Amino acid sequence: MKKGDLYPTRPRHSWVFYCLDMTRVAVVTGGASGIGRATVQLLEAKGVAVGVLDRNSSSPVDVADRAEVKAGVARIRKTFGPVDIVVNAAGVSSSGQLDDEAYLREWERAIAINLTGSMHVVRACLPDLLRNGEGRIVNLASTEGLGAARSLGPYSVSKHAVVGFTRSLAVDLGRTGVTANCVCPGATLTAMTAPIPEVDRHTWARRHVPAGRYAAPEEIAYMIVALTEPGASFVNGAIIPVDGGQTAMSM
Protein backbone atom coordinates (compact mmCIF):
# COMPACT_ATOMS: atom_id res chain seq x y z
CA MET A 1 0.00 0.00 0.00
CA LYS A 2 1.36 3.41 -0.97
CA LYS A 3 1.81 6.07 1.64
CA GLY A 4 -1.36 8.14 1.66
CA ASP A 5 -3.64 5.35 0.44
CA LEU A 6 -5.50 5.16 3.72
CA TYR A 7 -6.13 8.86 4.02
CA PRO A 8 -6.04 10.14 0.44
CA THR A 9 -8.00 13.26 1.20
CA ARG A 10 -8.13 15.02 4.51
CA PRO A 11 -10.93 17.33 5.55
CA ARG A 12 -9.68 20.79 4.70
CA HIS A 13 -12.32 22.83 6.45
CA SER A 14 -11.33 25.32 9.09
CA TRP A 15 -13.06 26.35 12.29
CA VAL A 16 -13.87 29.64 10.58
CA PHE A 17 -15.99 27.63 8.13
CA TYR A 18 -17.97 26.10 11.00
CA CYS A 19 -18.76 29.50 12.49
CA LEU A 20 -19.26 31.58 9.36
CA ASP A 21 -20.70 29.86 6.33
CA MET A 22 -20.67 32.99 4.14
CA THR A 23 -18.42 31.54 1.49
CA ARG A 24 -20.43 28.47 0.56
CA VAL A 25 -22.89 28.30 -2.32
CA ALA A 26 -25.75 25.82 -2.64
CA VAL A 27 -28.00 24.76 -5.51
CA VAL A 28 -31.34 23.46 -4.24
CA THR A 29 -33.76 21.95 -6.75
CA GLY A 30 -37.42 22.01 -5.82
CA GLY A 31 -36.59 24.95 -3.56
CA ALA A 32 -39.92 26.70 -4.25
CA SER A 33 -41.98 24.37 -2.07
CA GLY A 34 -42.09 21.88 0.78
CA ILE A 35 -38.88 20.12 1.81
CA GLY A 36 -36.78 22.04 -0.73
CA ARG A 37 -38.07 25.40 0.51
CA ALA A 38 -37.44 24.45 4.16
CA THR A 39 -33.89 23.45 3.17
CA VAL A 40 -33.33 26.80 1.44
CA GLN A 41 -34.48 28.64 4.57
CA LEU A 42 -32.26 26.60 6.88
CA LEU A 43 -29.19 26.96 4.64
CA GLU A 44 -29.76 30.71 4.30
CA ALA A 45 -30.10 31.02 8.08
CA LYS A 46 -26.60 29.51 8.26
CA GLY A 47 -25.28 32.13 5.82
CA VAL A 48 -25.05 29.87 2.76
CA ALA A 49 -25.86 31.59 -0.56
CA VAL A 50 -28.62 29.55 -2.20
CA GLY A 51 -29.72 29.37 -5.83
CA VAL A 52 -32.99 27.59 -6.54
CA LEU A 53 -33.75 25.47 -9.60
CA ASP A 54 -37.49 24.94 -9.78
CA ARG A 55 -40.03 24.88 -12.56
CA ASN A 56 -42.22 27.03 -10.36
CA SER A 57 -40.02 30.11 -9.89
CA SER A 58 -39.32 33.47 -11.53
CA SER A 59 -36.78 31.89 -13.91
CA PRO A 60 -38.29 28.41 -14.26
CA VAL A 61 -36.03 25.42 -14.75
CA ASP A 62 -37.25 21.93 -15.58
CA VAL A 63 -34.66 19.60 -14.03
CA ALA A 64 -35.50 16.97 -16.63
CA ASP A 65 -34.16 19.30 -19.33
CA ARG A 66 -30.37 19.15 -19.46
CA ALA A 67 -29.93 22.46 -21.30
CA GLU A 68 -32.19 24.30 -18.83
CA VAL A 69 -30.24 22.82 -15.91
CA LYS A 70 -26.88 23.86 -17.42
CA ALA A 71 -28.14 27.40 -18.01
CA GLY A 72 -29.68 27.58 -14.51
CA VAL A 73 -26.48 26.42 -12.81
CA ALA A 74 -24.46 28.89 -14.91
CA ARG A 75 -26.75 31.71 -13.71
CA ILE A 76 -26.27 30.69 -10.07
CA ARG A 77 -22.49 30.42 -10.53
CA LYS A 78 -22.38 33.88 -12.10
CA THR A 79 -24.41 35.38 -9.24
CA PHE A 80 -22.82 33.66 -6.23
CA GLY A 81 -19.66 31.86 -7.39
CA PRO A 82 -18.80 28.16 -7.70
CA VAL A 83 -21.20 25.64 -6.21
CA ASP A 84 -20.24 23.78 -3.01
CA ILE A 85 -23.53 22.04 -2.22
CA VAL A 86 -26.17 20.31 -4.35
CA VAL A 87 -29.52 19.32 -2.86
CA ASN A 88 -31.79 17.44 -5.27
CA ALA A 89 -35.24 17.93 -3.77
CA ALA A 90 -37.30 18.47 -6.94
CA GLY A 91 -39.63 15.55 -7.35
CA VAL A 92 -43.04 14.38 -8.42
CA SER A 93 -45.28 11.66 -7.13
CA SER A 94 -46.36 9.14 -9.70
CA SER A 95 -48.73 6.21 -9.37
CA GLY A 96 -50.57 3.57 -11.37
CA GLN A 97 -51.18 -0.12 -11.94
CA LEU A 98 -49.14 -2.05 -14.50
CA ASP A 99 -52.12 -2.49 -16.82
CA ASP A 100 -53.14 1.19 -16.75
CA GLU A 101 -53.06 3.02 -20.05
CA ALA A 102 -50.98 5.79 -18.48
CA TYR A 103 -48.44 3.56 -16.71
CA LEU A 104 -45.60 4.03 -19.21
CA ARG A 105 -46.12 7.81 -19.28
CA GLU A 106 -46.06 7.97 -15.46
CA TRP A 107 -42.96 5.75 -15.35
CA GLU A 108 -41.09 7.97 -17.84
CA ARG A 109 -42.13 11.16 -16.04
CA ALA A 110 -40.97 9.83 -12.64
CA ILE A 111 -37.63 8.63 -14.02
CA ALA A 112 -37.05 11.83 -16.02
CA ILE A 113 -37.65 14.19 -13.09
CA ASN A 114 -36.76 12.23 -9.95
CA LEU A 115 -33.74 10.34 -11.31
CA THR A 116 -32.39 11.83 -14.55
CA GLY A 117 -33.03 15.37 -13.29
CA SER A 118 -30.83 14.72 -10.24
CA MET A 119 -28.09 13.39 -12.51
CA HIS A 120 -28.25 16.48 -14.77
CA VAL A 121 -27.82 18.77 -11.76
CA VAL A 122 -24.90 16.81 -10.30
CA ARG A 123 -23.14 16.74 -13.68
CA ALA A 124 -23.64 20.48 -14.24
CA CYS A 125 -22.16 21.26 -10.80
CA LEU A 126 -19.43 18.61 -10.74
CA PRO A 127 -16.41 20.75 -11.77
CA ASP A 128 -17.29 23.20 -8.98
CA LEU A 129 -17.86 20.46 -6.39
CA LEU A 130 -14.50 18.89 -7.19
CA ARG A 131 -12.47 22.06 -6.95
CA ASN A 132 -11.66 22.05 -3.22
CA GLY A 133 -12.39 18.50 -2.02
CA GLU A 134 -15.35 19.60 0.09
CA GLY A 135 -18.35 19.29 -2.25
CA ARG A 136 -21.60 17.97 -0.80
CA ILE A 137 -24.40 16.19 -2.67
CA VAL A 138 -27.68 15.30 -0.96
CA ASN A 139 -30.31 13.45 -2.96
CA LEU A 140 -33.91 13.02 -1.86
CA ALA A 141 -35.31 9.53 -2.17
CA SER A 142 -38.15 8.31 0.04
CA THR A 143 -39.22 5.42 2.22
CA GLU A 144 -40.67 4.31 -1.15
CA GLY A 145 -37.04 4.01 -2.28
CA LEU A 146 -36.45 1.38 0.42
CA GLY A 147 -39.64 -0.63 0.00
CA ALA A 148 -42.69 -0.36 -2.21
CA ALA A 149 -46.25 0.69 -1.44
CA ARG A 150 -49.19 -0.52 -3.50
CA SER A 151 -49.92 1.35 -6.75
CA LEU A 152 -46.90 3.65 -6.48
CA GLY A 153 -44.71 1.62 -8.86
CA PRO A 154 -43.28 4.40 -11.06
CA TYR A 155 -42.49 6.61 -8.04
CA SER A 156 -41.02 3.75 -6.02
CA VAL A 157 -38.83 2.57 -8.90
CA SER A 158 -37.50 6.09 -9.47
CA LYS A 159 -36.66 6.49 -5.77
CA HIS A 160 -34.92 3.09 -5.56
CA ALA A 161 -32.84 4.33 -8.48
CA VAL A 162 -32.02 7.56 -6.65
CA VAL A 163 -30.64 5.39 -3.83
CA GLY A 164 -28.53 3.52 -6.40
CA PHE A 165 -27.38 6.76 -8.03
CA THR A 166 -26.30 8.09 -4.63
CA ARG A 167 -24.29 4.96 -3.86
CA SER A 168 -22.57 5.06 -7.23
CA LEU A 169 -21.68 8.73 -6.73
CA ALA A 170 -20.29 7.96 -3.27
CA VAL A 171 -18.10 5.20 -4.67
CA ASP A 172 -16.90 7.07 -7.75
CA LEU A 173 -16.20 10.33 -5.90
CA GLY A 174 -14.95 8.75 -2.68
CA ARG A 175 -11.34 9.83 -3.11
CA THR A 176 -12.14 13.39 -4.09
CA GLY A 177 -13.54 14.56 -0.76
CA VAL A 178 -16.95 15.12 -2.34
CA THR A 179 -19.65 13.25 -0.43
CA ALA A 180 -22.98 11.97 -1.74
CA ASN A 181 -25.74 10.95 0.63
CA CYS A 182 -29.43 10.23 0.39
CA VAL A 183 -32.24 11.30 2.68
CA CYS A 184 -35.37 9.12 2.60
CA PRO A 185 -38.28 11.08 4.05
CA GLY A 186 -41.34 9.37 5.36
CA ALA A 187 -44.74 10.99 4.91
CA THR A 188 -44.27 14.74 5.13
CA LEU A 189 -46.89 17.47 5.02
CA THR A 190 -46.19 19.38 1.79
CA ALA A 191 -47.96 20.24 -1.45
CA MET A 192 -47.25 16.66 -2.54
CA THR A 193 -49.32 15.09 0.23
CA ALA A 194 -51.80 17.94 0.84
CA PRO A 195 -54.40 16.42 -1.52
CA ILE A 196 -54.73 13.38 0.80
CA PRO A 197 -57.72 14.06 3.08
CA GLU A 198 -56.60 14.99 6.58
CA VAL A 199 -58.57 12.21 8.20
CA ASP A 200 -56.84 9.62 5.95
CA ARG A 201 -53.42 11.08 6.78
CA HIS A 202 -54.11 10.81 10.50
CA THR A 203 -55.46 7.26 10.30
CA TRP A 204 -52.53 6.08 8.17
CA ALA A 205 -49.89 7.76 10.32
CA ARG A 206 -51.29 6.42 13.58
CA ARG A 207 -51.16 2.91 12.10
CA HIS A 208 -47.83 2.96 10.24
CA VAL A 209 -45.60 5.56 11.88
CA PRO A 210 -44.33 5.09 15.43
CA ALA A 211 -44.30 8.89 15.80
CA GLY A 212 -48.01 8.75 14.92
CA ARG A 213 -47.93 11.73 12.55
CA TYR A 214 -46.58 13.23 9.35
CA ALA A 215 -43.29 15.13 9.44
CA ALA A 216 -43.04 18.88 9.01
CA PRO A 217 -40.75 19.79 6.07
CA GLU A 218 -38.28 21.41 8.50
CA GLU A 219 -37.73 18.04 10.19
CA ILE A 220 -36.47 16.62 6.89
CA ALA A 221 -34.46 19.75 6.05
CA TYR A 222 -32.63 19.42 9.36
CA MET A 223 -31.00 16.16 8.24
CA ILE A 224 -30.34 17.42 4.70
CA VAL A 225 -28.49 20.45 6.02
CA ALA A 226 -26.52 18.36 8.53
CA LEU A 227 -25.16 16.33 5.60
CA THR A 228 -23.99 19.52 3.86
CA GLU A 229 -21.81 20.60 6.78
CA PRO A 230 -18.05 20.71 6.18
CA GLY A 231 -17.70 18.52 9.28
CA ALA A 232 -19.81 15.74 7.69
CA SER A 233 -16.74 14.81 5.63
CA PHE A 234 -16.76 11.07 6.47
CA VAL A 235 -20.48 10.50 5.91
CA ASN A 236 -20.55 9.15 2.36
CA GLY A 237 -23.01 6.84 0.62
CA ALA A 238 -25.37 6.89 3.60
CA ILE A 239 -29.04 6.20 2.93
CA ILE A 240 -30.85 7.80 5.83
CA PRO A 241 -34.55 7.33 6.59
CA VAL A 242 -36.10 10.38 8.26
CA ASP A 243 -39.47 8.81 8.88
CA GLY A 244 -40.53 8.92 12.51
CA GLY A 245 -39.58 5.24 12.83
CA GLN A 246 -41.74 3.98 9.94
CA THR A 247 -39.11 1.70 8.39
CA ALA A 248 -38.07 0.38 11.82
CA MET A 249 -41.52 -1.06 12.39
CA SER A 250 -42.18 -4.70 11.43
CA MET A 251 -45.68 -4.07 10.04
Ligand SMILES: NC(=O)c1ccc[n+]([C@@H]2O[C@H](COP(=O)([O-])OP(=O)(O)OC[C@H]3O[C@@H](n4cnc5c(N)ncnc54)[C@H](O)[C@@H]3O)[C@@H](O)[C@H]2O)c1
Ligand atom coordinates in the same frame (compact mmCIF):
# COMPACT_ATOMS: atom_id res chain seq x y z
N1 LIG B 1 -43.88 14.91 0.98
C1 LIG B 1 -43.60 13.64 1.23
O1 LIG B 1 -44.34 12.93 1.94
C2 LIG B 1 -42.32 13.02 0.67
C3 LIG B 1 -41.98 11.75 1.15
C4 LIG B 1 -40.82 11.15 0.67
C5 LIG B 1 -40.05 11.80 -0.27
N2 LIG B 1 -40.41 13.04 -0.71
C6 LIG B 1 -39.53 13.65 -1.70
O2 LIG B 1 -39.05 14.88 -1.23
C7 LIG B 1 -38.83 15.77 -2.32
C8 LIG B 1 -39.55 17.07 -2.08
O3 LIG B 1 -40.95 16.81 -2.08
P1 LIG B 1 -42.01 17.77 -1.36
O4 LIG B 1 -42.87 16.90 -0.54
O5 LIG B 1 -41.34 18.93 -0.77
O6 LIG B 1 -42.88 18.18 -2.64
P2 LIG B 1 -43.43 19.58 -3.15
O7 LIG B 1 -44.43 19.24 -4.19
O8 LIG B 1 -43.85 20.45 -2.00
O9 LIG B 1 -42.14 20.25 -3.82
C9 LIG B 1 -41.57 19.72 -4.98
C10 LIG B 1 -40.93 20.86 -5.74
O10 LIG B 1 -40.29 20.30 -6.89
C11 LIG B 1 -40.58 21.13 -8.00
N3 LIG B 1 -40.52 20.35 -9.22
C12 LIG B 1 -41.30 19.29 -9.58
N4 LIG B 1 -40.96 18.87 -10.80
C13 LIG B 1 -39.94 19.66 -11.23
C14 LIG B 1 -39.18 19.71 -12.41
N5 LIG B 1 -39.40 18.88 -13.43
N6 LIG B 1 -38.23 20.66 -12.50
C15 LIG B 1 -38.01 21.53 -11.51
N7 LIG B 1 -38.70 21.53 -10.35
C16 LIG B 1 -39.67 20.60 -10.23
C17 LIG B 1 -41.98 21.68 -7.74
O11 LIG B 1 -42.25 22.85 -8.49
C18 LIG B 1 -41.94 21.92 -6.23
O12 LIG B 1 -41.49 23.22 -5.93
C19 LIG B 1 -39.31 15.03 -3.57
O13 LIG B 1 -38.20 14.43 -4.21
C20 LIG B 1 -40.23 13.97 -3.01
O14 LIG B 1 -40.31 12.84 -3.86
C21 LIG B 1 -41.53 13.66 -0.26
